Every structure is written in structure tokens, then in C-alpha cells.
Amino acid sequence: MAAETHAAHAVDLAPVVILLGSAVLAVPLFKKIGFGSVLGYLAAGLVIGPFGFRVFTEPSAILHVAELGVVMFLFIVGLEMQPSRLWSMRKEIFGLGLAQVGICILLLSWVGVALGYPAQTSLIAGTGFVLTSTAIVMQMLQERGDLAKPRGQKMVSILLFEDLAIVPLLALVAFLAPGGGEVTISERLIGVAIGLGCILGLVLAGRYLLNPIFRVLAAARAREVMTAASLLLVLGAAWWMQLGGLSTAMGAFLAGVLLSESSYRHELEADIEPFRGVLLGLLFLAVGMSLDLNVVVANWQVIAISVVAFTLLKAAGVYGVARLFRAGHREAIERTVLMTQGGEFAFVLYAAALAVGLIDPEGSAMLTAIIIVSMLMTPLFVLIHDRLMPEVEVDASGVETPHDARGTALLIGFGRFGQVVSQPLLARGYTITLIDNDPDMIRAAADFGFKVWYGDGARLDILHA
Template sequence: MAAESHASHAVDLAPVVILLGSAVLAVPLFKKIGFGSVLGYLAAGLVIGPFGFRVFTEPTAILHVAELGVVMFLFIIGLEMQPSRLWSMRKDIFGLGLAQVGICILLLSWVGVALGYSPQTSLVAGTGFVLTSTAIVMQMLQERGDLAKPRGQKMVSILLFEDLAIVPLLALVAFLAPGGGEVTLMERLQGVAIGLGCILGLVLAGRYLLNPVFRILAAARAREVMTAASLLLVLGAAWWMQLGGLSTAMGAFLAGVLLSESSYRHELEADIEPFRGILLGLFFLAVGMSLDLNVVLGNWEIIALSVIAFTLLKAAGVYGVARAFRANHREAVERTVLMTQGGEFAFVLYAAALAVGIIDPEGSAMLTAIIIVSMLMTPLFVLIHDRLMPEVEVDASGVETPADVRGTALLIGFGRFGQVVSQPLLARGYTITTIDNDPEMIRVAGQFGFKVWYGDGARLDILHAAGAHHASLVLVCVDDQAAATKIVELVRHEFPNALLLARAYDRDHGLELVKAGVDYPVRETFESALKFAHAALDRLGEPEDAITDALDEVRRRDEERFALQLTGGSFAGRELMFGNGGGAVPLNARKAEPDAEPGGG
């Protein structure tokens, strides 16, 4: 009886296992053949949904939960919308992006009207196709090596504007909802006032409340509490805006923007990212389950005609805007090929339109099919483009590259050591991203004009959020030996191309750091002790040449002892710099003598 009772209350894990298993199998397969993860999720949902193996027969139940993934996605987008970044890209985002979206909406909205649908339905259908797939375009730009090039940056700017545009477009869907004529002017004004009040309340909370709260939570050093607080922030902001009759997505986006300059931005992004990824993948799975194949087969002529019409009109709009903004023919064609598909935000827009009655379930299934087909066609378009218009090799011989290019450095630990290290780099114009896990230090640094982000450098997700994968130089300046070693090992394993410098406590720690993969360890007291000795000899009346020779001899002997200890391991063939003013010497070229001070500074 006990066994039967236990079995009756056991959780049925089979659907969960199948849901996760289908994604784990489909996504890598689709990415391998060049179709991207989004299409992998959609295909997996279709296979296990009501029109496949019928593992799930009510995808709407999953869709309601999975919409939280879209909410978190918009929060992450908001975190990336710092005012400084928006300002530097303002011409491309709000010029090029606005022009492309506006022209394409005007062109594509007539497709539905021509097919006999109402203007409201046609506008929503066309607008959904205007929103390009961020996942597909970003992936292809990265694979083609164009992400950091000017032509790639212009496409990124357009995608940023489209990501921003989803918020007002969702508001437009709510405005176009049937039944608007039954609402009196006073009721509409009251609703607007409540919505504005909710926005104002969220702005005030973000400005005066969130940073102090996160400072207190960070001081407690309980990671699970910070994660819970991050989720509370996103869901709370979405719920607050929902109470005001506005979009939950708008609430999450505004919360992200308000925290984009916060010292806790990287911590928030790292905490939310796993939930965002899982729930967004679940959202696409649910969309794939919702694809009604009976509707698709019954209306294949309209779907095929719509795909052709939408693609051609959007291609014309994208190409025309690109040329109007002085892109050459080759760049305009490439942008057109990459951006003529519909995107994942179309599913969000169509789901909102279905919820308020602008489109019916059959129309939603048809529009979803149109978007999916256009996404499937994109890799084919790119393949044809690359065959017909191969990349032109540019002869760069004899061209001098700029000598003053400034790379990006990531500095971990902003204590006494890190503060001094940062100043010469900043003086020479280098960009430094600084993280520290001491909330009080971050607050004090902010009073002196330093921007320090909160985060633990020993966490891989924090390093990614802080841009370690883009940094050409990583400086580990923490004053905790164990933490420094852990960070060095993590950085060297995950970001092997970055130049890695680290602060060492003493000789033993320096050896440990080199074996962990650091390129240049600096013992924190060595140079200061030599400077101290210089001052002592100078005040004893020693000539400057004699002082310099004595200090150089100490450095030389120290380098030799360090090299000898290191070559006792497996690093004899590696060229590293150990000189503190003495110059770079390959380890395998050094003559070493026994070390009489194994634990020396």
C-alpha cells in the first residue's frame, strides 16, 4: 500500500525528460548543418507536439510559462542599452534602423490587404516579418568573421533597433485590439495615467532603491540570495507593469535599462542568463508544438505566396535603405541576404495579437509557418550569395597598420594594487573593464569617478558577462592567493588567447601562477622592496651607478632562481617574462643557480 501511495504521488518525469532530450538532440544537429539553434527548437517542438508524436497535446500551457524567457531576454537587452553605447551608435540605430523598419512596415503591410485581410491584421502580420531573426543574423555574422567589421556593426545596430522596437510594437497590438470603441475617453485617459504612473514608479525604484538593496545583498556574500534577488527584480518589474495594464516585456526591458550603468549589471546578467536561455528555448519548443500542420497543408498556397511576397518586398526595402545610407552594392546585397527572413520576435508579436483577438488561431498558425519557412530559407540564400558573389581578397601589402590601436583590458580586483595598475593604462587611452566583489570598495571608487562592476572573477559566467572573451589583456590583481590561482586557471582554460598578468603574494605563489598559465607574475612586494633599498643606499651616499648595478644584480639572481625552480617542472620550453626591469629572457636560455631562499618575496 505504501508503495502504491508513493507511486500515486510521484512526479511524472517522462515529459520533462522528453522535452529536454529533444532539445539536446535537435539543437546541436541543426547548428551543425547551419540552420541555427532557433530552428532546432522549433523542429523539436513540432516532432513531440500534437502534430508529431503527441507527447504534448496542450502546448499553450507550456507557452504561458515559457513566455518568461522572452521577458528575461528583454531584460538582458535592456542591460546592454547603456546610454553611452546608445549615444555612440545613435546614427545607425535610430537612423538606419528606424529607416529600415519604417520602410519595410509600409511595404509589407499591403500583403495582407492584397490577400483580403483587415488593415489591423495586415499591419500586425507585416510588422512581424519586418523583425529580423537576431539569433540567425548574429550567428552568421560571427561565423563569417564580420561581427566587428563596419558592415557587421551596421547590421547589429539595425538588430538593436528592432529589439527596442518590440516594446512599442507590443503596445501597438494592445491599442489595435478589438473592442477599443467600447472604452470611453475618460477610461482610456485613466489607463494611460496608470501606465505612466507605473513607469515612473519603476524609474524611481531603479534610481534610488535597487543599488542600495543589491549592495546589502552582495555584502552578505550568499550567491543563491543574489540569484533569487535577480529573478525577483525581473519578474517583479514585469508584474508591476502588468498591474498598470502594460506589457510585461516592457517592464523587464525598463528594469534592464535602469540597471545598465549599475555596478551589479554583470552579476545580474550572469545570474539571469541560464534561466533566460532555458526558458527562451522552451518558448521556441512551445511555438514549434503550436504549429498546426493541418492548417498549413490546408492553406499552403497562401503561405507560399505570402513567403514570396514578404521576402521580395523586405529585400527591396533592406536594399533600398542600405543604398540610401551610402552602402555600396556588395554590402547592400549581403545585408539583404542576411536580413530578409522573419525573426523570433514575430512569434511574440503574433502571440500577443492572438491573445487580444487581432488574429485567430488559424491565422496565427499560418503566420508562424511563414516565419519558419523564411528562416529555413536564409542559409540557402547565403549559400547562393557566396557562390555568386565570393569575398574579394584585398591586397594589404605595403599598407601600414595603426600603431596606437587600443585594446580592451579586464582588471579583476580594484584594491590598492589594482588601483595603481589601472592609472598608467587609462592615461595611455586603454579601455579597462574593472570588476570587484567588495560592495564598499565599489561605492567608494564611484565617489572618485571610477566605474567598478560587482562580480566574482572566479565565476566563468561573470567573466563572460564582463567581456573576457573580447579582452586582449586580463589583469588579476586580487589579494587572495587561492582566488588568484583559481582565476588564472579559469582564464587560461577558457580564454587561451588573452595575455594574462597576475599579482603574486611571494615566490611560491608566483611559481604556482606560472604553472597555472599566467604570462607574467608580479610579486607584490618585490619592486617596492628594491625601491626601498635604492632609497637606503642613496641616503648612505652611494653613487647612482653603484646603486643601479647592485639592484640589477639582485634582479638577475632572482630571475635565475625563479627560472631554476620553474624548470624543475614541465615548463622548460616555455618563453615567459620574469624580469622586473631586466628584460624578457626565454626560460630555456637562462643559466640558473641554486635557490637559497625558497620562500622569498
């Protein structure tokens, strides 16, 4: 009797074990054969989902949780974007990003019209495909080592603009809905004011509250509390922006930017990184599970034509804008290959359109299938691109390296001994990165003009960060 009672209240671990096991098996296998980790996650999700072994029958529940991976990823990206650096990228974000989104919307909106669908439905369908998958592109850039390179930063700028664009696009869905035009201008202005107020509140909190709070937490020397505070910061910023009707990912990114020059930046990045990786993998698994094979089979001709048309037209738009902004042919081709798929924000846009009656349930399922198929194709496109256009190796024969080249020193601990060691390094012209886990020492060093980062030098993840 007791055993039965215990079994009734025990947590069913089988789905969790299968979920993790499928990823552990599929991802290394797909990377081994050159398909990349993203396609491995998607394939594993398809196998264990409703149209495979039916271990999971409601992937939407997993998808809602896993979308936090994108939120945490953008927080980490924000940590790398100091305000001065972000300001220097304003032309790429609002120039390159606006040009690509605008031109691609104009091109893709005609696909639905050509297939006989109403203009409003066609506009929403095409616009959803324009929004590139932040998760896939970021993962690909990170795996290829291009995230910090100029070509990678341009793609990040476009993704950031697309994240900002989801707000007016959702407003467009509400306006196009039956009766949506009846919303008054004053109501729209109130919505805009609420959104701007949320942004201002987050900026003020980041500027005046976060550093003192983390200083108190660091003094407690409880690592688990710092980890909990890091999660609270990311999720709290996302929730706050959601209250204002804005993107959760935008809130996380803004929080990261506000802390990009904080002494606690590396500690925060190291604490969030494991959660980011697991949740992004879970997101790809859920996307693979969400592919409704019944809809694909019943409407395979329309879906096939739409995927091909959307992909080709978006590729033309991405390549054309890249060349217009003076990117080389190789860079434009690489950007085209990485950014021709639809993304996870399309699911948000289509769900909103379904809720207000702009598209019906079958149409929503077809559009979702089109986006998922395009996401599945991206790793294959990248594989073909890398085979046909391998990275050009620079011939360094006969080139002499500089005689006075110097590296950067990493100094862990800035107590009395660390201060003594730093003096001859500085005198010889070395630039030093300083790490210490004593908040009082960090503040004291700042008074003398030293920038010391907070972090535990014994942690490998801190050193990587």
C-alpha cells in the same frame, strides 16, 4: 501499496528528459552540418511536438514560459547599452527603425488585399510579419560575432524600435476591432499616462533603489541570493511594465539600461546568462512544436504564396531602407537575410486580433504557420548567404603594425596589493579594468576616482562578461 502511492505522486521526468535530450542531439548535429542552432531547435520541436512523436501536445504552455528567454536576452542587451551610448543611437532607433517599420507595413499590407481578404485583416497580417524575430536575429548576431559591431548595432536599434512599436500596434488592434472606435479619447489618454507612469516609476527605482539593495545583498556574500535577486529584478521589471500595458521585453531592457553603469553589471550578466540561454532554446523548441501541419496541408497554396510575397516585399523594404541610410551593398544584403522573417511578437499581435474578432481561428492558425515557416527558413537563407557571399578577408601583407600598441589590463582585487600593482600600469598609460567582491572597497575606490566592478574574479563567467 506504498510503491503505488509514491509512483502516483512522483514527478514525471520523461517529458523533461526528452525535451533536453532532443535539444542536446539536434543542435550540435545541425551546427555540424552548417545549419545553425536555431534551425536545430525548431526541427527538434517539430519532431517531438503534436505532429511528430506527440511527446508534447500543448506547445502553447511551453511557449508562454519560454518567452521569458527574450525578456532576459533584452535585459542583457540593456546592460551593454549605457545611457550615453543609447542616446548616441537615437537616430538609428527612431530614424532607421521607424523608416523600416513604416515602409514594410505599407508594402506588406497589400498582400492580404491581393489575396481577397478585408483591408483590416490584411493590415494586421502584414504588420505582424513586419515585426522581426528578436530571438533569432540576436542569436544569429551573437553566433556570428556581430552583436557589438556597427552593423549589428543598427539591427539591434531596429529591433528595439519594433519592441516599442508593439504598444501602439496593440492599440491599433483595439481601435480596428468591432466597436473599438467607440473608445473615448480620455480613455486612451489615461492608458498612455499609466504607461508613462510605469516607465517613470521604473526609472526612479533603478536610479535610487537598485544599487543600495545590491550593495546589501553583496555584503551578505551569498551567491544564490544574488542570483535570485537578479531574476527578481528582470521578472519584476517585466511584470511592472506589463501592468502598465507595455511590453515585458521593454521593461527588462529598460532595467538593463538603468544598471548598465552600475558596479554590479557584470555579476548580474553572469547570473542571468544561463537562464537566458536555456529559455531561448526552449522558445525555439516551442515554436517548432506550434507548427500546425494540418493547417499547412489544408491551406498550403495560400500559405506558400503569402510566405513568398511577405518575404520578398519585406526583403525589398529592408534592403531599400538600408541603402537609403547609406549602408553598403554587402551590409544591406546581410541585414536583409537576417531580418526578413516574422517574429514572436506577431503571435502576440495575432492573438490580440483573434480575441477582438478581427481574424477568425483558422486565419490565426494560418498566419501563425506563415510566421513559423518564415522563421524556419531564416537559418537556410543565412547559410546560402554565407556560401555565396563569404566574409571578405583583408590583405594585411606589407602593412606595418604600430610600434607603441598597448593592451588593456584586467586587475582582480583592489586591496592594498592591487592598488600597488595598479600604479605602475597607470603610469605607463595602460587602461585597467578593476574587479573586486568587497562592496566597501568599491565605494572607497569610487571616492578616489576609480571605477571598480563588483564580481568574483574566480568565476569564469564573470571574466567573460
